[in-house]
Amino acid sequence: MTTRMFGEPIQRREDPRLLAGRGRYLDDLGHGALAAAFVRSPHAHARVLDIDVTDALDVDGLVAIYTYEDLPERVADPLPLLIPHPALTHGRTGYPLANGIVRHVGEPVAMVVATDPYVAEDIVDLIQVNFEPLPAVVGIENAVRAERLVHDDVPGNVGAHLVQEVGDAPLAVDTAPHRLEFRLDIERSASTPLEGRGVYARPDASDGSIRVYSSTQTSTSVRFAIAAKLGLPATKVEVIAPDVGGGFGVKIVHPWPEEILVSWAARVLGREVKWAEDRREHFVSSAHERGQVQFVRVGFDDEGRVLGLDVRFLHDHGAYTPYGIIVPIITSTQLLGPYKVGAYRAEFTSLYTNTVIVTPYRGAGRPQGVFCMERTMDRIAEHLGRDRAEVRSANFIQPHEFPYDQGLVFQDGRPLIYDSGNYPEALEKVKEMIGWDEFPGRQEKAAAQGRRLGIGLACYVEGTGVGPYEGGHVQVDSAGRVHVSTGLTSQGQGHGTVFAQIVAEELGVPIDAVEVTTGDTRRFSYAVGTFASRAAVLSGNAIALACRRLREKALRIAGEALEADPGDLEIVDGIVRVVGNPRTAIPLRTVAVLANPLRYAFDEEAVRATQFARSSGDDGPPVPEDDEPGLEGRDYYSPVRSTFASGMHAAVVEVDPDTAEVRILRYAVVHDCGRMINPTIVEGQVHGGVAQGIAGALYERMAYDESGQLLNASFMDFLMPYATEIPRITTGHLETPSPLNPLGIKGAGEAGVIPVSAVIASAIEDAEGIRIARMPISPDELFWLRRRAETGEVERTGVVKSDRAP
Amino acid sequence: MRVRLRVNGAERQVDVEPRVTLLDALREVIGLTGTKKGCDRGECGACTVHVNGRRIDACMTLAVMHEGDEITTIEGLDHPVQRAFLEHDAFQCGFCTPGQLMSAAACLAEGHTGSDAEIREWMSGNTCRCAAYPHIVAAVREVAGRA
Ligand code: FES
Numbered sequence: 001m002t003t004r005m006f007g008e009p010i011q012r013r014e015d016p017r018l019l020a021g022r023g024r025y026l027d028d029l030g031h032g033a034l035a036a037a038f039v040r041s042p043h044a045h046a047r048v049l050d051i052d053v054t055d056a057l058d059v060d061g062l063v064a065i066y067t068y069e070d071l072p073e074r075v076a077d078p079l080p081l082l083i084p085h086p087a088l089t090h091g092r093t094g095y096p097l098a099n100g101i102v103r104h105v106g107e108p109v110a111m112v113v114a115t116d117p118y119v120a121e122d123i124v125d126l127i128q129v130n131f132e133p134l135p136a137v138v139g140i141e142n143a144v145r146a147e148r149l150v151h152d153d154v155p156g157n158v159g160a161h162l163v164q165e166v167g168d169a170p171l172a173v174d175t176a177p178h179r180l181e182f183r184l185d186i187e188r189s190a191s192t193p194l195e196g197r198g199v200y201a202r203p204d205a206s207d208g209s210i211r212v213y214s215s216t217q218t219s220t221s222v223r224f225a226i227a228a229k230l231g232l233p234a235t236k237v238e239v240i241a242p243d244v245g246g247g248f249g250v251k252i253v254h255p256w257p258e259e260i261l262v263s264w265a266a267r268v269l270g271r272e273v274k275w276a277e278d279r280r281e282h283f284v285s286s287a288h289e290r291g292q293v294q295f296v297r298v299g300f301d302d303e304g305r306v307l308g309l310d311v312r313f314l315h316d317h318g319a320y321t322p323y324g325i326i327v328p329i330i331t332s333t334q335l336l337g338p339y340k341v342g343a344y345r346a347e348f349t350s351l352y353t354n355t356v357i358v359t360p361y362r363g364a365g366r367p368q369g370v371f372c373m374e375r376t377m378d379r380i381a382e383h384l385g386r387d388r389a390e391v392r393s394a395n396f397i398q399p400h401e402f403p404y405d406q407g408l409v410f411q412d413g414r415p416l417i418y419d420s421g422n423y424p425e426a427l428e429k430v431k432e433m434i435g436w437d438e439f440p441g442r443q444e445k446a447a448a449q450g451r452r453l454g455i456g457l458a459c460y461v462e463g464t465g466v467g468p469y470e471g472g473h474v475q476v477d478s479a480g481r482v483h484v485s486t487g488l489t490s491q492g493q494g495h496g497t498v499f500a501q502i503v504a505e506e507l508g509v510p511i512d513a514v515e516v517t518t519g520d521t522r523r524f525s526y527a528v529g530t531f532a533s534r535a536a537v538l539s540g541n542a543i544a545l546a547c548r549r550l551r552e553k554a555l556r557i558a559g560e561a562l563e564a565d566p567g568d569l570e571i572v573d574g575i576v577r578v579v580g581n582p583r584t585a586i587p588l589r590t591v592a593v594l595a596n597p598l599r600y601a602f603d604e605e606a607v608r609a610t611q612f613a614r615s616s617g618d619d620g621p622p623v624p625e626d627d628e629p630g631l632e633g634r635d636y637y638s639p640v641r642s643t644f645a646s647g648m649h650a651a652v653v654e655v656d657p658d659t660a661e662v663r664i665l666r667y668a669v670v671h672d673c674g675r676m677i678n679p680t681i682v683e684g685q686v687h688g689g690v691a692q693g694i695a696g697a698l699y700e701r702m703a704y705d706e707s708g709q710l711l712n713a714s715f716m717d718f719l720m721p722y723a724t725e726i727p728r729i730t731t732g733h734l735e736t737p738s739p740l741n742p743l744g745i746k747g748a749g750e751a752g753v754i755p756v757s758a759v760i761a762s763a764i765e766d767a768e769g770i771r772i773a774r775m776p777i778s779p780d781e782l783f784w785l786r787r788r789a790e791t792g793e794v795e796r797t798g799v800v801k802s803d804r805a806p
Numbered sequence: 807m808r809v810r811l812r813v814n815g816a817e818r819q820v821d822v823e824p825r826v827t828l829l830d831a832l833r834e835v836i837g838l839t840g841t842k843k844g845c846d847r848g849e850c851g852a853c854t855v856h857v858n859g860r861r862i863d864a865c866m867t868l869a870v871m872h873e874g875d876e877i878t879t880i881e882g883l884d885h886p887v888q889r890a891f892l893e894h895d896a897f898q899c900g901f902c903t904p905g906q907l908m909s910a911a912a913c914l915a916e917g918h919t920g921s922d923a924e925i926r927e928w929m930s931g932n933t934c935r936c937a938a939y940p941h942i943v944a945a946v947r948e949v950a951g952r953a
């Protein structure tokens with residue numbers, strides 16, 4: 001019997017190595033390589049007048065110092081704008097090293113190469129840069145005011161402006177029986193994986209090639225970028241993502257200046273060079289996300305059905321736009337969630353500020369969109385005096401309405417059409433898990449004891465598995481081992497396990513025979529990368545398709561060997577056999593041998609494949625026309641459009657009446673990512689996401705002062721959740737298969753984070769009776785909100801002032 | 807300066823500048839890269855090792871301060887909590903894991919495992935950005951015999 005593998009909660013296979021300290025992360029490689037370190041701007045906006053290296057020159061161990069002037073053409077060009085968009089009329093990118101001007105604290109100004117990292121850092125301190133500080137633009141409001149500019153040639157600090165609409169939303173709002181208008185504020189946060197970025201380059205002078213290890217989410221694209229910048233054919237560049245200590249979005253950006261500079265310097269010097277980012281560098285020179293201000297107008301009927309939704313928002317994209325405007329596009333399109341609204345208009349302006357660049361962080365614009373929509377649902381419920389769950393339910397797209405076209409254009413340039421889902425069932429399930437209907441009683445009882453409890457709920461839909469494509473290669477060797485490779489990379493998602501499960505199931509081989517390689521351009525050169533919850537959908541399906549090709553070939557060859565019809569064969573436990581007659585069988589490893597006609601026998605197995613041993617009596621060539629030697633399969637999966645996973649979260653919180661501290665008592669998740677490959681891994685991903693969501697709801701922010709200094713650029717000051725902050729999370733799964741791909745799966749990596757801020761805001765509001773209109777909310781802020789509610793400066797919930805929008 | 811350390815039971819002589827941290831001495835000089843650097847300033851716990859049986863952040867102490875000390879790193883750990891981590895899926899990217907395991911082994915030895923809340927508190931020096939916390943707590947709880 002073949003054991004079922006797909007859908008089983010099997011243990012991760014990459015783990016035993018990691019448990020013994022045998023992981024190979026970037027900084028574990030390249031022992032003895034030269035060390036690179038960077039002089040970075042201490043100013044948010046300044047002209048670079050002069051760089052004086054005199055004091056550094058006689059330090060023992062100095063190998064080289066490079067400034068912008070030292071860079072050759074191509075390397076000296078501005079960094080690429082990776083995702084252009086017609087609405088991004090004023091896209092700007094930085095230079096690998098500052099070219100006369102710096103636009104955020106942390107921008108690289110000079111690179112030092114030395115014999116070891118301690119010496120490299122000493123030298124960085126000895127280099128004197130003479131800056132002429134310029135006024136900085138910090139915060140969305142200052143960016144809009146545009147009294148100062150981040151880029152001289154970008155009027156109003158506006159990088160992009162985009163409107164998407166379905167129907168006439170302003171009119172629908174104006175003519176609706178009820179309407180509301182309000183503002184929401186969302187702070188910045190960041191991926192901050194525990195391992196920072198890092199690059200290690202090994203040039204080979206004998207053939208002019210270079211191998212680069214990078215802690216990246218896309219080794220194939222880093223390879224093409226390095227090849228282009230160094231003027232090398234791609235065949236001379238290998239890029240490998242070793243074990244990667246978390247990514248969460250920040251490591252999809254590429255090429256980072258450091259990836260180009262370290263590779264270039266290694267070739268110039270003819271030496272191995274390594275750079276491992278330190279923690280402060282990561283805060284000020286990688287990337288952040290989230291920051292938005294939203295202005296919402298909504299019109300609805302007595303049932304709470306949204307007739308018109310008109311959202312205008314301002315998005316802070318930092319100093320440059322290398323990753324385009326993906327984040328605000330996702331916010332504006334995914335904002336609609338599981339709902340159908342009468343008419344919708346989303347308008348955003350994406351603005352420059354003198355702060356670190358903004359690129360996707362897990363959730364990628366969705367947490368902001370969901371915060372907007374779900375806060376809106378709560379406001380509607382409050383206004384009508386209806387149950388919050390009921391109002392959501394009144395707006396749901398119903399199960400029979402799929403595929404459902406929202407009428408917008410999604411982040412991949414494709415129509416926003418939801419493939420499948422079951423929102424009413426998810427809502428019922430999450431209500432039951434959290435005890436929604438019984439809660440008012442619980443709340444009242446607690447109140448009688450002086451305790452403040454609140455319950456909250458939020459729903460989301462996540463476009464996952466965006467194209468354009470991924471590929472998979474599967475090969476069976478003569479020992480019966482199955483080698484699988486795909487080009488995208490892994491940062492802890494358990495790809496080595498889930499891809500092996502797919503292969504074990506598709507090929508009928510023991511999972512222990514399967515070995516998976518990701519993110520190594522030596523093994524697979526065409527790929528896009530790991531982001532947008534796409535790995536399982538894209539590579540998973542590509543690998544399954546590759547397995548199907550391999551299987552067909554295996555059955556054909558086995559059929560010849562066994563003199564049986566391939567249609568009568570099955571593969572069980574790595575043995576091809578006749579269905580109903582398991583004695584007529586041939587191991588897959590022998591099939592692999594037969595698939596490769598040999599002249600030379602190098603071992604016992606190989607003897608069976610040599611020319612005189614082969615029985616085939618016909619006079620065709622040893623490798624038939626249209627066939628290839630070897631037992632392998634390669635295929636690609638390119639989806640027509642994204643799959644749409646969905647889910648609903650609910651939480652019960654307790655707020656301390658004195659200290660305003662928020663404690664999460666219960667947290668329930670209902671999650672639908674189509675068919676699950678491995679529920680344990682999905683659950684781990686959900687936990688991780690929820691934790692980052694709680695972080696965004698209660699703790700994390702980037703505290704920039706008005707001069708553009710990041711005041712909390714350390715793990716001491718940037719509050720992240722520890723074991724003490726994350727509650728027990730109960731997870732319920734729905735499995736609504738996607739009709740769009742062979743495996744029926746949707747992505748799961750980011751889902752957990754998406755609705756959390758909205759859930760927590762809803763629950764705090766319920767506990768406190770004070771409107772929550774920003775995320776995150778700290779005890780301090782909540783304390784002052786209470787004060788201001790007492791004096792009438794902020795609104796209490798349940799106070800319906802007027803139906804007319806202010 | 808020359809220092810003698812006992813690392814995972816073996817005598818090691820290292821020659822380091824006085825400013826070299828124990829973490830860098832282990833990783834760069836001795837070549838034991840299992841211990842990780844997440845912040846290099848005592849804020850994340852990725853570099854947790856045992857010194858004379860106590861858990862400490864190896865980035866917050868200098869190698870030269872450990873003449874004759876008995877140091878255990880992840881490479882020298884052989885503890886039931888490692889199996890429990892595997893069974894409970896207590897990590898994702900694995901970067902915090904060496905530190906979590908060293909901390910968990912010490913937390914168990916210290917007996918700070920009376921309740922989930924106590925485990926959480928005494929494991930709160932170890933950041934996991936992948937937030938495998940619920941499963942980490944479950945793994946420690948199981949080894950403590952409370953599962
Ligand atoms: S690296 Fe030592 S505590 Fe973070």
Ligand code: FES
Nearest residue numbers: 898900902934936
């Ligand atoms: S497993 Fe990634 S940081 Fe803990």
